[in-house]
Amino acid sequence: MEKLDLEKLKYPIGKFQAPQEYSIEYIADKIAEIESFPEKLKKETIHLTDERLDTPYRPGGWTVRQVIHHCAESHMNCYIRLKWALTENNPVIKAYDEVLWSELNDNLNMPIQPTLTLLEGLHFRLGYIMKNLSESDLEKSFIHPENNSEYRIKQIIGSYAWHGNHHLAHITTLKKHKNWK
Known part of the structure; x- marks a missing residue:
């Protein structure tokens, strides 16, 4: 039996790499990835049985169901953080414990369809807002309290385009490893 590479299972597309320059093309490409994420996620997961949804993507990792719900929660936080950055002067945002959230009953047991629907509307709104940002809007920022860092x-x-692709790869890698269609 082949030895599992836990680092590769944790980061199937690698860790986020910030570009040297945030060009107009880079921003447009990442917005397109954000917009297309819900449909890609739905295509990969809507047909999965509860047994498969409750399979961890790696030893000690979240289940597919938890990953799907986590994406919605994380991207809702992105939406709120974006709105704060656009309407307040460098606000300190609220952090949340994604591990504790992932252990709540809804993340463990709720069907995925409502979350997939939520992601469709949320990502439409994210894309809409992001495509209409000015150059000065792109420079607006917030402070994350966990590391006191400023994020533009x-x-x-x-990073959120990467985040969606990262978790989508968790699911597609698991499906390939398990030979799920």
Whole structure:
């Protein structure tokens, strides 16, 4: 039996790499990835049985169901953080414990369809807002209290595009490993 590479299972597309320059093309590409994420996620998961949805994507990792619900929660936080950055002067955002959230009953047991529907509307709104940002809007920022770091909207666009692709790869890698169609 082949030895599992836990690092590769944790980061199937690698860790987020910030670009040297946040070009107009880079921003547009990342917004397109954000917009297309819900449909890609739905295509990969809507047909899965509860048994498969409750399979961890790696040893000690979240189940597919938890990953789907986590994406919605994380991207809702992105939406709120984006709105704060656009309407307040460098606000300190509220952090949340994604591990504790993932252990709540809804993340463990709720059907995925309502979350997939939520992601469709949420990502439409994210894409709409992001496509209409000015150059000065892209420079607006917020402070994350966990590390007291400043994050600009242009950085958030790249990191959340990566985040969706990262978790989608968790699911597609598991499906390939398990030979699920």
